[in-house]
Amino acid sequence: MFPALRFDIADLPEHRRLDGLISAIDECFYPCETLMSSRVLTDDRLTVVDVGPIRAGRVRADPMVVHRTPRLIRRRVGDYLFVPVPLQHKVHLRQRGREAEIDGSCFGFTATAESYSYEQPEKFEMITLRIDADQVRSRVPHVEDLTATGFPALGGAGAMFLDYARSFCINAERLDRPTGMFAVRHLLDLFALAVTSGDHVPGPAESAVREAHRQRILRHVEAHLADPSLSTQSVAQDLRLSDRYIQKLLSEREQTLSGLIRDRRVSEARRLLVDPTNRGRSISTIAFQVGYADPAYFSRVFREAVGLSPRDYRNRERVRPDGDAAGRQAGRRSGLPALPPPGGED
Known part of the structure; x- marks a missing residue:
């Protein structure tokens, strides 16, 4: 089984809830500047599960705006793709001068190695995928060129990917290791197929x-x-x-x-240069x-x-200290249980 990291705002006294939620978001995903539209938080919950190179999440939270800034990027806490899949309402992604509105009819993603912004204007529930970027680059070179792009999910490869992603996130915690790693490979292949199928929403200078x-x-x-x-x-x-x-x-x-x-x-x-196997x-x-x-x-x-x-x-x-290890230490300081170091794809 794959262990889960959980946060429930109801476990904190009211005066600590805002800081507790922001710290939990940083620990469960990666450091961001998070702005909440309300200081009164009552029903915010996060659950994430590491399955090899993918961290699957389920989130319920109040409206927020998130910025991934150059200052935070310099902390070098991982190199990921972030895929939010709202179960209701919409989210807005902005990166590299592009903007995409994501809802049940399409999906999109951002790259954490570059600045971006994310806006969720209403109280929401969603599933999330935080994917090691190198796992996708081996399938889709320069995948960053497709960030903040809308990929239709009402049919074809996009629909297959989203259906599989929802099931993966809901069931990740209950998978045994062989099944989980098998599912990861299929999820990565479906993601690559969905973003390279030519089905994404075309811009004015693109076909x-x-x-x-x-x-x-x-x-x-x-x-x-x-x-x-x-x-x-x-x-x-x-x-x-x-x-x-x-x-x-x-x-x-x-x-x-x-x-x-x-x-x-x-x-x-x-x-x-930094791969330990190349040290000699x-x-x-x-x-x-x-x-x-x-x-x-x-x-x-x-x-x-x-x-x-x-x-x-x-x-x-x-x-340089390992970013993810430092993040896990920060999680322990904030009172969150620590996940073990994420494993690579088998």
């Missing part, structure tokens, strides 16, 4: 066909990240698209292919792994993007 091509480009970049010859020309040739069309597709999101390749290589290098690997080896034949050039690119050399970054991250 399902263009988004399908764009996802082909992103997947190709991800699959060939270690190839030093990866370039706009090679991508165009392999995908049988023109250079100009590729750049036009990406410019709609204020991107360039060369910038996208660089950002993904730096991001992957950051991951490899040299900076040059990691440079080759992310497609840089010249380690000196890799170091210059990395420093420009991160502000530290690869070596200094690795040394700094080795001594």
